[in-house]
Amino acid sequence: MKFAFTEDQLLFRDTVRDFLAAECGPAQVRECAAGEGRSPARWAKLVEMGLTGLTVPEAQGGLGLSLVDGVLIVEEAGRAALPEPLVDQIAIAAPLLAAFADRTDVAEILAGIAAGTVKLAAGHPLDPFVADAGDADYLLLGREDALHLVPRGRVTVTAEVSVDPLRRIAAVDWTPGNDTLLSADPAILDRMLDLGGLAAAAQGLGLAQTMVDLAADYARTRQQFGKAIGSFQAVKHHLATVQVAIEFARAPVYKAAFTLAPRDISHARVAVIDAAAAAARTAIQVFGAMGYTYEVDLHFFMKRAWALAGVWGDRHYHLARLSRMVLSDDAALGADGTFADK
Amino acid sequence: MDLQYTPKQQAFRAEVRAWMAAHVPQRRLKSYDTAEGFEEHRAWERVLNSGRFGMVTWPEALGGRGADLIEWLIFEEEYYRAGAPGRVNQNGIFLLGPTLMEYGTAEQKARFLPRMAAGDDIWAQGWSEPGAGSDMAAIRTKAIRDGDHYVINGQKTWSTRAVFADWCFGLFRTDPESSRHHGMSFILVPLDTPGITRRPIPQLDGEPGFAELFFDDVRVPVGNRLGDEGQGWNIAMATAGFERGLMLRSPARFQETAKRLVQLYRRHEARVSPGVRDLVLKAWMDAEAYALNTYMTASRLIAGGKIGQEASLNKIFWSELDRSMHETALSILGARGELLASGLDEADDITRWLKGFLFSLAGPIYAGANEIQRNIIAERLLNLPR
Numbered sequence: 208m209k210f211a212f213t214e215d216q217l218l219f220r221d222t223v224r225d226f227l228a229a230e231c232g233p234a235q236v237r238e239c240a241a242g243e244g245r246s247p248a249r250w251a252k253l254v255e256m257g258l259t260g261l262t263v264p265e266a267q268g269g270l271g272l273s274l275v276d277g278v279l280i281v282e283e284a285g286r287a288a289l290p291e292p293l294v295d296q297i298a299i300a301a302p303l304l305a306a307f308a309d310r311t312d313v314a315e316i317l318a319g320i321a322a323g324t325v326k327l328a329a330g331h332p333l334d335p336f337v338a339d340a341g342d343a344d345y346l347l348l349g350r351e352d353a354l355h356l357v358p359r360g361r362v363t364v365t366a367e368v369s370v371d372p373l374r375r376i377a378a379v380d381w382t383p384g385n386d387t388l389l390s391a392d393p394a395i396l397d398r399m400l401d402l403g404g405l406a407a408a409a410q411g412l413g414l415a416q417t418m419v420d421l422a423a424d425y426a427r428t429r430q431q432f433g434k435a436i437g438s439f440q441a442v443k444h445h446l447a448t449v450q451v452a453i454e455f456a457r458a459p460v461y462k463a464a465f466t467l468a469p470r471d472i473s474h475a476r477v478a479v480i481d482a483a484a485a486a487a488r489t490a491i492q493v494f495g496a497m498g499y500t501y502e503v504d505l506h507f508f509m510k511r512a513w514a515l516a517g518v519w520g521d522r523h524y525h526l527a528r529l530s531r532m533v534l535s536d537d538a539a540l541g542a543d544g545t546f547a548d549k
Numbered sequence: 550m551d552l553q554y555t556p557k558q559q560a561f562r563a564e565v566r567a568w569m570a571a572h573v574p575q576r577r578l579k580s581y582d583t584a585e586g587f588e589e590h591r592a593w594e595r596v597l598n599s600g601r602f603g604m605v606t607w608p609e610a611l612g613g614r615g616a617d618l619i620e621w622l623i624f625e626e627e628y629y630r631a632g633a634p635g636r637v638n639q640n641g642i643f644l645l646g647p648t649l650m651e652y653g654t655a656e657q658k659a660r661f662l663p664r665m666a667a668g669d670d671i672w673a674q675g676w677s678e679p680g681a682g683s684d685m686a687a688i689r690t691k692a693i694r695d696g697d698h699y700v701i702n703g704q705k706t707w708s709t710r711a712v713f714a715d716w717c718f719g720l721f722r723t724d725p726e727s728s729r730h731h732g733m734s735f736i737l738v739p740l741d742t743p744g745i746t747r748r749p750i751p752q753l754d755g756e757p758g759f760a761e762l763f764f765d766d767v768r769v770p771v772g773n774r775l776g777d778e779g780q781g782w783n784i785a786m787a788t789a790g791f792e793r794g795l796m797l798r799s800p801a802r803f804q805e806t807a808k809r810l811v812q813l814y815r816r817h818e819a820r821v822s823p824g825v826r827d828l829v830l831k832a833w834m835d836a837e838a839y840a841l842n843t844y845m846t847a848s849r850l851i852a853g854g855k856i857g858q859e860a861s862l863n864k865i866f867w868s869e870l871d872r873s874m875h876e877t878a879l880s881i882l883g884a885r886g887e888l889l890a891s892g893l894d895e896a897d898d899i900t901r902w903l904k905g906f907l908f909s910l911a912g913p914i915y916a917g918a919n920e921i922q923r924n925i926i927a928e929r930l931l932n933l934p935r
């Protein structure tokens with residue numbers, strides 16, 4: 208029993224964190240939002256670092272890492288509110304496709320993901336929109352318990368506007384065919400939802416921490432009544448309360464990345480949705496009117512968190528799913544139940 | 550990351566489980582806040598010690614098993630799973646024990662630790678005073694040097710189990726001219742020393758769970774001082790360090806409560822409003838989160854890491870979790886929830902919820918009130934100005 212990341216995993220995380228701090232700081236996110244919304248230069252660097260191939264099998268030119276490695280990177284993408292669609296590639300598309308790598312077309316696509324030449328979007332039937340559908344080369348889409356791998360040319364994309372200026376969402380119209388079918392395994396769409404839920408949860412952790420950090424920075428400098436507002440106890444306690452919620456959402460996310468068990472993913476998902484919502488509402492309160500503006504960077508992180516709260520199964524979906532697993536006769540509950548349930 | 554128990558850990562779990570099945574008293578012991586219950590619990594400590602299960606993390610020479618923190622968590626899981634009695638000597642074994650191991654002389658360790666492990670000495674803590682609660686540096690009780698003794702005068706309060714305990718440890722001002730956190734020493738005091746008056750204080754449930762202690766020219770040998778004279782504050786802070794942060798409340802306790810809450814909810818599901826389900830799920834999630842967080846901390850410490858501000862984050866989390874679980878249970882119980890004692894079959898469970906609820910209200914107050922913990926998180930973790 209060892210619930211810890213390796214030195215290597217943490218080192219890799221730190222490298223990515225430093226990279227994103229340099230290349231995707233709040234000012235760069237703002238710049239991106241004011242311009243094209245995506246930075247091809249940054250994407251090229253992400254590819255160069257091997258990040259797009261993080262979870263692509265080594266045989267297809269990827270790093271062949273697991274989601275335990277991946278979860279830390281996805282958390283960093285959340286921390287930075289990374290605009291480019293890295294997360295859905297490494298945490299949803301590649302892990303799903305890797306199981307079908309013996310198909311030559313799939314192997315080629317995986318190689319393309321690793322090389323940064325092919326982009327995938329993923330959409331679950333529960334969600335009305337698909338993120339980054341317009342720019343994708345292929346889409347992983349579900350219909351009637353089956354998962355399809357659909358070339359961009361076979362779908363009609365109608366762009367919608369997200370509250371998050373950096374999310375590109377779209378309604379996707381398509382017709383499944385035998386030639387698009389990837390898997391009819393009745394569990395495949397649940398797996399897709401689990402991967403998406405984990406990805407959203409890990410990003411939410413990072414987003415929540417950034418919101419607290421931004422608010423704490425502001426509270427150290429903004430003066431009222433002759434002192435930094437961060438010296439006021441009401442402000443301190445608001446932020447401390449959120450920090451507690453973040454800390455206790457963290458371990459469930461990491462465990463979920465290891466087990467990929469539905470119970471763990473739903474737990475992580477709900478804990479992070481709540482922590483990130485609390486972080487957003489607390490951070491805006493600490494910023495005062497500044498926080499209500501488009502001028503201050505906070506809103507990029509709040510909006511990403513709000514958007515991610517609803518996708519890949521919202522709070523209600525995951526609570527309902529949890530209730531079926533936890534409030535049942537065969538649930539592993541109690542003091543020895545933590546690692547007993549798979 | 551490897552979330553599976555090793556064969557050795559599984560064997561340890563099996564051993565604890567079998568031992569508990571054979572030894573945990575069938576009948577719930579009387580409350581340790583009563584004279585009779587206190588002695589029943591002392592007897593249980595002796596039984597535990599006879600199986601070398603009194604304090605598994607202690608070295609073998611002291612009756613322990615030299616267990617690491619993961620094994621300690623396994624032990625606690627089996628302990629709570631078996632419904633074993635509360636630890637009447639928890640102030641001794643969880644707080645003073647580790648402090649003695651770090652700061653005690655060889656003579657002090659030999660003198661106090663085996664008796665503590667055997668339940669021969671049950672310990673109370675003496676920090677708080679009428680004028681010093683959250684602000685512990687405001688304590689005034691003096692211990693003035695007179696030859697090879699200290700002469701103690703003053704008053705301690707809220708001392709848990711001090712009504713029946715054998716000893717107390719705490720902070721006393723050995724430099725009468727000192728103020729704040731200077732000039733204090735950590736002293737161990739036998740509670741039957743002449744000059745000590747104990748006034749039981751009934752708690753919310755009516756039982757004398759803590760006491761006021763009056764010291765009137767109480768003479769204690771200098772050899773009962775832990776560490777150097779004047780070093781008391783630092784030692785007290787170390788006591789509040791990792792052992793306390795991790796060991797004061799093990800996750801198993803809350804996971805068993807969450808399990809009982811799930812069972813209670815399922816029995817009453819048909820009549821309670823739908824929103825209660827989410828509160829029950831939240832209780833389960835939070836108890837799991839606390840366990841997972843503790844496993845992460847334990848893994849980090851085993852690998853040589855240091856404890857940070859986890860103690861403050863943990864304190865807030867478990868105490869608020871415990872309170873909300875009990876509030877939810879009472880809301881499910883409705884009108885039956887006011888039952889403190891009765892002949893009904895289910896009364897034992899109801900009484901447990903009610904008493905647990907009363908006690909859960911103390912969680913956010915003792916061991917450093919949650920407001921103080923929030924100050925610590927804000928100032929030391931988030932670097933907000935004092």
Ligand SMILES: Cc1cc2nc3c(=O)[nH]c(=O)nc-3n(C[C@H](O)[C@H](O)[C@H](O)COP(=O)(O)OP(=O)(O)OC[C@H]3O[C@@H](n4cnc5c(N)ncnc54)[C@H](O)[C@@H]3O)c2cc1C
Pocket residue numbers: 673674675676677678681682683684706707708709710759911914915916917918919920921924
């Ligand atoms: C069940 C129980 C068992 C206990 N057992 C022991 C024991 O064995 N030994 C022992 O020595 N003590 C014991 N205590 C006492 C405990 O340590 C104190 O209650 C605790 O330190 C708080 O002190 P106080 O009660 O004087 O409250 P106060 O310090 O008066 O605080 C009252 C309220 O004011 C708030 N407050 C105080 N200062 C601040 C601040 N700076 N910022 C914001 N809010 C603040 C507190 O958070 C609290 O909400 C026990 C208490 C309880 C309830």
